[in-house]
Amino acid sequence: DTAVSQTPKYLVTQMGNDKSIKCEQNLGHDTMYWYKQDSKKFLKIMFSYNNKELIINETVPNRFSPKSPDKAHLNLHINSLELGDSAVYFCASSPLAGGSTDTQYFGPGTRLTVL
Amino acid sequence: GNSVTQMEGPVTLSEEAFLTINCTYTATGYPSLFWYVQYPGEGLQLLLKATKADDKGSNKGFEATYRKETTSFHLEKGSVQVSDSAVYFCALGDSGGYQKVTFGTGTKLQVIP
Numbered sequence: 001d002t003a004v005s006q007t008p009k010y011l012v013t014q015m016g017n018d019k020s021i022k023c024e025q026n027l028g029h030d031t032m033y034w035y036k037q038d039s040k041k042f043l044k045i046m047f048s049y050n051n052k053e054l055i056i057n058e059t060v061p062n063r064f065s066p067k068s069p070d071k072a073h074l075n076l077h078i079n080s081l082e083l084g085d086s087a088v089y090f091c092a093s094s095p096l097a098g099g100s101t102d103t104q105y106f107g108p109g110t111r112l113t114v115l
Numbered sequence: 116g117n118s119v120t121q122m123e124g125p126v127t128l129s130e131e132a133f134l135t136i137n138c139t140y141t142a143t144g145y146p147s148l149f150w151y152v153q154y155p156g157e158g159l160q161l162l163l164k165a166t167k168a169d170d171k172g173s174n175k176g177f178e179a180t181y182r183k184e185t186t187s188f189h190l191e192k193g194s195v196q197v198s199d200s201a202v203y204f205c206a207l208g209d210s211g212g213y214q215k216v217t218f219g220t221g222t223k224l225q226v227i228p
Contacts, residue, residue, distance in 0.1 A: 004158070041202055041221040043159075048215070056215055090158055101147045101166045101208060104216060106158030 003027050004107035006091050012113045013081055021076045021110045023091030031055075032074040033092040033104065034066060043090070049074050078112075086114045117142045121205050121219035128195055128226050136190040136222045138179075138205035147208035148172075148181050148188040149216070154201045162190075162203070195226045 004025045013019055025032060033056075034046040047066045048056035054066070063079045078085060088109045094102040122137040140148065147166045151159040163172030168183035177192045188205060205219040 041153075041223070043204065043218040043221070045215065092158075101164070103149075103161045103164065104151075104159075106151075106160065108156075108158050 004091055004093055004105050006089075006107040006110050008110060009108065010111050010113075012115065014115055015081055015083060017081050018077070018079045019081060019112070020078070021089055021091075021112075023074050023076070023107060025072055025091075025093040025105070025107075027093055027095075027105060029093040029095050029105070030071060031094045031096065031102075032068065032071075033094075034074065034076050035090040035092065035106075037088045037090060037109070039087070047074075047076075081112075081114045083114050086112055088112070117146065117207050117209060117217045119205050119207050119217055119219035121203075121222050123220070124202075124223040126222060126224050128224070130197055130226055130228050131194045132226075134190070134192040134195045134199075134224070136203055136205075136224070138188045138190065138219060140186050140188065140205075140207050142186075142207055142209075148179070149206040149208065150177070150179055150188070150190050151204040151206055151218075152201045153204065153221070159204060195224070197226045197228055200224055200226045 031050045033048045046060045049068045052068045065077045068074045091107040092104045094104045118141045149164040150162040152162045153159045163174040165172040165181035171180045179190045202221045202223045204221045207217045209215040
């Protein structure tokens with residue numbers, strides 16, 4: 001029944017490793033997002049996809065690469081993890097692309113800790 | 116570019132107190148405005164929204180009115196409960212194109228019995 005799900009919920013890894021976070025939405029939405037929330041709760045958009053096409057790509061290190069195999073999935077792959085990557089990563093979706101009135105539906109978050 | 120400014124927290128209130136969390140914004144055009152709430156250990160969820168000037172959004176006893184003249188969207192509740200303890204985010208929807216939402220820095224609310 002979960003509308004937006006993410007796996008894993010917790011991820012602890014060593015510096016330099018490569019890891020992926022998966023996101024799936026069963027709402028039939030066209031647009032999906034990745035956000036990063038730091039320890040002070042500041043939320044910053046990283047990427048947005050509409051129907052598998054990248055539409056927002058904020059200033060994010062190219063170690064971060066989103067992949068959307070279909071419009072229900074948006075995965076985040078991170079290469080060569082650094083200490084500063086430690087944060088909570090949220091996936092979200094919204095019904096349409098364009099138009100500013102859409103509600104965004106957030107997943108439960110993935111807490112990434114880089115040691 | 117667009118920006119959202121919220122009052123810094125944490126805000127600590129006794130149960131049944133009146134709540135105001137201030138939010139002002141800078142934007143071109145006619146953005147939509149949102150309040151999202153994040154309960155401990157969870158993702159954000161929409162609390163209320165307003166899509167045009169003078170609209171009032173309301174939900175669960177919370178209200179906010181879209182004031183274009185003061186570029187504000189302050190969140191209010193007449194009587195808070197312990198269960199309202201959470202982080203509240205004011206957000207602005209980009210009217211210019213794709214669904215880019217700009218979030219404020221969040222205000223943590225703690226309600227004590």
